[in-house]
Amino acid sequence: MNKLITLSNKKKIQSNINEIILTAASRQNLVLEHSCRTGRCGVCKASVLSGDTKAIKEEVSLTDDEKEKGLILTCCRTAITDITLDIEDQAELANIEIKTLPCRVNKITKLNNDVLEVTLRTPPNNTLEYLPGQYIDVIGAKGLRRSYSIANAPRNDKKIILNIRKVENGEMSDYWFNQAKVNDLLRLEGPLGTFYLRDKAAQNLILIATGTGIAPIKAILEKLEQYETQQFKNIYLIWGGRTQQDIYWQPVFKNLLLKFIPVLSRAEDSWQGEKGYVQEIVLRNSINLTESIVYACGSDRMTQSAKLLLTQNGLNEKDFYSDAFVSSN
Numbered sequence: 001m002n003k004l005i006t007l008s009n010k011k012k013i014q015s016n017i018n019e020i021i022l023t024a025a026s027r028q029n030l031v032l033e034h035s036c037r038t039g040r041c042g043v044c045k046a047s048v049l050s051g052d053t054k055a056i057k058e059e060v061s062l063t064d065d066e067k068e069k070g071l072i073l074t075c076c077r078t079a080i081t082d083i084t085l086d087i088e089d090q091a092e093l094a095n096i097e098i099k100t101l102p103c104r105v106n107k108i109t110k111l112n113n114d115v116l117e118v119t120l121r122t123p124p125n126n127t128l129e130y131l132p133g134q135y136i137d138v139i140g141a142k143g144l145r146r147s148y149s150i151a152n153a154p155r156n157d158k159k160i161i162l163n164i165r166k167v168e169n170g171e172m173s174d175y176w177f178n179q180a181k182v183n184d185l186l187r188l189e190g191p192l193g194t195f196y197l198r199d200k201a202a203q204n205l206i207l208i209a210t211g212t213g214i215a216p217i218k219a220i221l222e223k224l225e226q227y228e229t230q231q232f233k234n235i236y237l238i239w240g241g242r243t244q245q246d247i248y249w250q251p252v253f254k255n256l257l258l259k260f261i262p263v264l265s266r267a268e269d270s271w272q273g274e275k276g277y278v279q280e281i282v283l284r285n286s287i288n289l290t291e292s293i294v295y296a297c298g299s300d301r302m303t304q305s306a307k308l309l310l311t312q313n314g315l316n317e318k319d320f321y322s323d324a325f326v327s328s329n
């Protein structure tokens with residue numbers, strides 16, 4: 001029998017037997033906060049206020065302590081009784097349709113030894129609507145599917161740009177780096193994820209990224225550049241890599257007063273800039289974290305340790321948004 005899921009804003013979701021909570025919501029055009037959808041990133045954490053749930057997939061990113069406290073991952077669990085959760089849906093995404101579309105490779109540019117910029121084009125009569133910061137799943141030969149953040153805000157020509165890092169022995173990496181050519185036909189599903197700029201004002205906007213985690217941040221900055229008035233007094237962009245070649249893009253924005261801080265963890269002797277990890281650089285700049293909103297994208301190690309460090313230093317947990325580029329298997 002169907003179970004009823006009630007959110008903290010009183011919205012209700014009907015769930016089928018063994019249906020994942022996140023999927024049930026999406027079927028009813030309600031988007032719950034999420035990123036990886038595989039239990040690995042922890043973004044979809046929720047507290048069960050009443051009722052019972054059952055894990056269908058392993059909740060890899062929940063600690064024993066969090067499980068004891070009644071936290072669940074909505075991308076892994078189903079409701080086995082009527083339940084109440086302490087989360088709301090993301091109203092900004094309710095009218096954005098998730099579609100599967102054919103697309104062609106329009107252009108491939110090498111950004112450094114390990115990163116490609118891939119431009120995709122969709123059919124003129126069937127384009128993708130999305131919020132800057134969201135990601136798509138690219139579906140290649142034999143149904144191989146991988147997630148990639150969109151690196152640009154929506155453009156008039158509707159093209160979609162991805163920044164793709166080579167992963168050692170990676171199946172999709174092998175396609176992108178050894179086989180892909182202009183005009184290849186692929187499919188994409190999207191937009192996915194809830195990493196987008198919230199309509200929330202604060203003194204400081206802190207954008208932190210590692211590696212190709214800069215892609216959705218770049219899309220968010222392109223969107224901010226279009227606003228006439230800024231809801232932030234200061235915007236910090238802190239981008240980390242190992243060596244200088246990892247800083248493969250320079251932000252150039254006319255309307256944004258951006259403080260850009262590139263940081264290297266394995267800096268060459270010639271490097272004059274900051275050294276260390278992005279989250280440490282936030283603290284080193286003595287930014288008032290109680291007056292800040294943070295968006296972090298990159299490895300799960302970075303997003304998790306940034307959340308811990310920054311919330312320990314005054315950031316409200318609700319003002320930390322992240323997307324972690326976890327492995328899909």
Ligand SMILES: Cc1cc2nc3c(=O)[nH]c(=O)nc-3n(C[C@H](O)[C@H](O)[C@H](O)COP(=O)(O)OP(=O)(O)OC[C@H]3O[C@@H](n4cnc5c(N)ncnc54)[C@H](O)[C@@H]3O)c2cc1C
Nearest residue numbers: 146147148149163164165167170171172173212325326327
């Ligand atoms: C929401 C989301 C957005 C993403 N956006 C981007 C993006 O914009 N750009 C981008 O380059 N990548 C992005 N990724 C990662 C991407 O989806 C793939 O996981 C990655 O490209 C590897 O795919 P592959 O097929 O080459 O490797 P696979 O064949 O999947 O893996 C090969 C080996 O590498 C390990 N591995 C795979 N991925 C990683 C990883 N990220 N870190 C460490 N080890 C790994 C696997 O466990 C396996 O052992 C994103 C992931 C998520 C979940």
Ligand code: FES
Nearest residue numbers: 035037039042075
């Ligand atoms: S753990 Fe559920 S979306 Fe990542």
